[in-house]
Amino acid sequence: MNSYLRSHLKQLENEAIYVIREVAAQFDRPVLLFSGGKDSIVMAHLARKAFHPGKIPFPFMHVDTGHNFPETLAFRDTLMEKLEVQLIVGYVQDSIDTGRVVEETGPNASRNGLQTVTLLDSLAEHKFEAALGGARRDEEKARAKERFFSHRDVFGQWDPKNQRPELWNLYNGRKLPNEHFRVFPLSNWTELDVWQYIYEEEIELPSLYFSHQREVIKRDGTLLAVTDVVKPQPGELVETKIVRFRTIGDMTCTGAVESRASNMEEIIQEIASARITERGGRADDKRSEAAMEDRKRQGYF
């Protein structure tokens, strides 16, 4: 093979490392947002590469809803120790206790939506100027236009009408006091790129991603793990299934999939074929005429 060619994963890695270094160089107080999910684990891996043989020169921050899988937290703590980085945890519970947010109630209550307040409060408290995240442009249509360096105003808000043009690899991180940036080094990666990269780089993942036995209930078509915060309601059947998680977040809303994929190769194979039915397979998610009507009213067609 020609030594002047680089695989697409290598090119994506080079680009991500470049962006991470720009953040460390352009901002006095950057932070890496770490959720414990695969994308943020890849981010941690890239940050380590970017500053090798030095240490990662910024802390990580985890917004903890209090409803995390114990496996995620254990994995997180081991990784932080290995990377020798400082971990800052923002607790949603604190936001609830101080009355910054009001918790939802009922069996379907989730703290997912409350995270934003905790995140912004934590960023402000530590005066962070740039927060690195693992979001990708292929995740949804609206993100297809997101910048690598995404500017946020003093309220932490994103103004899609006022994003800076980004040309070549010149990233403009100049800002006014109290404004901040979200930076997305994985912008050009697709979901499959992430998995292939994890495989090639032999990056360790929490055991939740691999198939295991677990007690689950089916709620609104989603398989939820039975835990302290997800308890079976009358009429819900607790079943023991072989499952794994494709994404990892708050236990109240992270669905499991039935799967026997127990290693990376099997997972990649599964992802490759599962993508057919990822969205289309769920009975409740068939687009109704009403949904189509909504779209029309929004001016789609």
Place this chain on the structure above:
Amino acid sequence: MMTNQKAAIPEEKVEPMEEVSRPGVKAGVDLLRFTTAGSVDDGKSTLIGRLLYDSKAIFEDQLEAVERASETRGDEHVDLALLMDGLRAEREQKITIDVAYRYFATPKRKFIIADTPGHIQYTRNMVTGASTAELAIILIDARKGVVTQSRRHGFLATLLQIPHLVVAINKMDLVDYKQDVYNQIMADYKAFASKLSVQDIVFIPISALHGDNVVEKSLNMTWYDGPTLLHHLEHVNVGASRNLVDFRFPIQYVIRPNQDFRGFAGQVASGRIAVGEEVVALPSGLQSKVKSIVTYDSEPEEAIIGDSIVITLEDEIDISRGDMIVRTRNLPQKSNQIDATLCWMSETPMNPQGTYWLQHTSRQVKALISELNYKIDVDTMHREPTEALTLNEIGRVQLTTTQPIFYDRYQINRNSGSFVLIDPFTNNTVAAGMIRGQSRQVSDLVDSEEKADTSTGRKKSSDVVWETTGVSREMREEQNKHKAAVLWFTGLSGSGKSTVAKKVEQFLFERGVRTMFLDGDNVRHGLNGDLGFTEQDRQENIRRVAEVARLGFEHGNLVLCSFISPFQSDRDFARSLLPEGRFFEVFVKCDIEVCKRRDPKGLYARALKGEIKNFTGISSPYEEPVNPEIVFETDLHSTEEIVAQILSILEKREILL
């Protein structure tokens, strides 16, 4: 291998998963970034939808939704444009139309599409999308032919130096797939493109709606024997346009974990570097050697353009962010007077008296616009005087920076030749800039060029002043009735450089043009008699010749130089000595096998036997000109034809009046 394209294959067609079970094996899968230019009416959304659909990168549920929508509307075919409907919604909601990035992959390549919408803010969007693209697809509606917008797209694509252009002539179904329609559009566009410096242009007749020649060969256009669009995208040579010659390493960040390690982190902007090579840090000018190239995975012996690496040096040199490490013998230009093309990207017009931040590689300096020369009408390419640039306008400016920057012309190096301007009050990115060279006023020519530049290693006296005799070049040109210029013939030994150059000189002489002729043999007798053929000596040889050519030029001559001059950096040095439009790089192209057969001086024979070392084409590389003003192939055309072509170009460029 790529597995995601398998993802969307309807289940019954799923191929054996053999490749998928070995996901790590995918050497050879590379990346092409391309941009699409055209308005909705040209069928751009349909084309992108078709590419994603036919390359099976669409999720089944997305497709179902589109199929339903098409059915509901009573469409005869699935309207693939609906896949891109995000944009339509936004347009109606009046959100700024912006560049959207989309992704798909085939077993051969991963693709990143910078999809630039065609209407409002077109220039700004296309410039943004084009800045990282290696290929541009320009869509032309077969019914309408070449329209103003098609020309604008071509102009912007070449302005941004996108190396590969594809003109997709769409809606062939609506002109009954007629070959003469295709031929006519191709001829029209070629005639226009001859005015641009397009390196590679391909014409493909397609119907995005029906899929003809997008992924599958069209059965309706059997007269077309070229590649389908996807085939072309999969096979176009992506590496060819990278600058692998001029090593430029802007420092992003210094890594210093302990007293014993001091590494300079950055991404190689261009060229390549190996352990042990001599380098110089700019602006300090301090020299050292590369001790190691460090990455997390390994310590490679060599790194190339695009690699994110850490470099350590043999000596302790103070280097920080914004500095640049380069090879001792291949230096960028250095100046605080920059001649540039600017594309204005902000709703706030340029303040011609204002100061801006100029971000160039990893360096930020203050810059002010010392002169706004003209703006360019992107539709007609005419130059017009103007007071200030406004949103979507392109113009030529002279900038003065507080500290010098180290740059190359954008034409030869996209990374070290590009910059953005930032408004110091709003912090917005307001303009994109492409460097043409150093600002040239007669007074500057004296100062900046002749001052000692310690970093170059060339000993120049800072006291030397350009001696004007009182008879200026302009006066000589007036009397001579032609302009002064330098024609620099470059090519392999035996390619026919001197043959053609001599013939051109003879014609010029007969027309009364004042000429001067320099070639390898005549300068090596005397002026350069002390030089051998090492790389260093060859470089010095060219440097002296370039300086002599410049003297001849300043005296009103049309100087013909005929030198193998295999290295782009040397030819660029010669170019850097002359004003814009007066240096003609003439690439004398000839197949090396033909050169060997010709072998007028028996040199190839000796080189092949190993009797001559460092012989270009045999034991030493020849770097083909990146963007020559004139190219011709002596093995395909007669000397007479070529001479006529050169003379006509000199007339067109108003050197000969």
